Amino acid sequence: MYPLKFFWGNFCIVGESGSGKSTIIQAMMRILPPPALISEGKVFIDGKNIMEASEQDIIGFRWKQISIVMQSALNALNPVLSVREQIYDVLNTHKGLIGKEADDRAQELLSLVDIDFTHLESYPHQLSGGMKQRIVIAIALAIMPPIIIMDEPTTALDVIVEREIIAKIIELRKKLKFTILFITHDLNLLLEFADKLAVMRNGEIVELDEVKNIQKGGNHPYTQKLIGSIPSASGKRKKGLLSKPDSLNFSKIPILEVRNLKKVFQSPGIFNKNKIVAVNDVSFKVFKGEIVALVGESGSGKKHYSKTSNPSDEAL
Incomplete structure (x- = not known):
């Protein structure tokens, strides 16, 4: 000590x-x-x-x-x-x-x-x-x-x-x-x-x-x-504890596809006509077996991607 x-x-x-x-x-x-x-x-x-x-x-x-x-x-x-x-x-x-x-x-x-x-x-x-x-x-x-x-x-x-x-x-x-x-x-x-x-x-x-x-x-x-244990963003990548299973057959057809997604909020106030764009023309594809990471600072719109990707969301 x-x-x-x-x-x-x-x-x-x-x-x-x-x-x-x-x-x-x-x-x-x-x-x-x-x-x-x-x-x-x-x-x-x-x-x-x-x-x-x-x-x-x-x-x-x-x-x-x-x-x-x-x-x-x-x-x-x-x-x-x-x-x-x-x-x-x-x-x-x-x-x-x-x-x-x-x-x-x-x-x-x-x-x-x-x-x-x-x-x-x-x-x-x-x-x-x-x-x-x-x-x-x-x-x-x-x-x-x-x-x-x-x-x-x-x-x-x-x-x-x-x-x-x-x-x-x-x-x-x-x-x-x-x-x-x-x-x-x-x-x-x-x-x-x-x-x-x-x-x-x-x-x-x-x-x-x-x-x-x-x-x-x-x-x-x-x-x-x-x-x-400190990760490096550059240089040779070491083999991690988890590896991609060999048994997965990646399809060329996406299981999730988002095209030109946009979500806009109306600013609060009866007479306020300004709008806030939370998600602006976003497109991406996710294939079977993939792990897709979405990275961005607070307020960049990450959470709204997942919310608006749900077909039941009224914003779509």
Whole structure:
């Protein structure tokens, strides 16, 4: 088991689901849900052992010294409170800001994550997944703590939005000089921006090293297995675990054929005559035995293909 030491930069913990990644950061923050207990160990931040701190001291400490973007952050926002109210709650409680001071700070926080200040009046259901994620990050930055823990902050985001969020996180880290402790199961993502990496398995850190060394293959067999599991979009393709059955005879006649498919939505409002094109002149064929993948970012129209491909759909 390796002791963890964080310095300025990007420190990341990677491991499969259930390896203990979220548990270790909850223990560090002293927010483990019952019946879990911390049996032993110490956590020092700025020279102070927070395991010995009182509950009252911990409440202020969590925002001023270290904040967290929890797993499933898209559901972390209160659905019945506006963005303004949720940011104000942190600013009022932990920094005593009210009125114009709180308003100016809220606008500044949204500006940091490239969200227009007009969205202060928006509710979570009115925002895209990427916008919700940026707002959660803005709230974590509200008191400008020196350490921010991000527990799988890009979960449920498509790959394009994920890369945009990661780029914004790195930009903010360089600008505001805070340390990131990033938790994820996506090793490929971490190798792109992490400075140091801890690999967890079965509740233990089995390897801890600089990313440049782990990229060479790592020392622990589990790390090597993780590195080897990263798919490549180029080069020679390795034989996968599953292969195409030899018994399938592919017909030249498609079992599904879509021709010039189009779906249009009417914009809401009695007097609004604008139309939104969700699917525009799409054609494709699927043959017996094939596995056809449909790839695209959120909002590109993937789901509408399957809905409008159903003959019972009124849109056809």
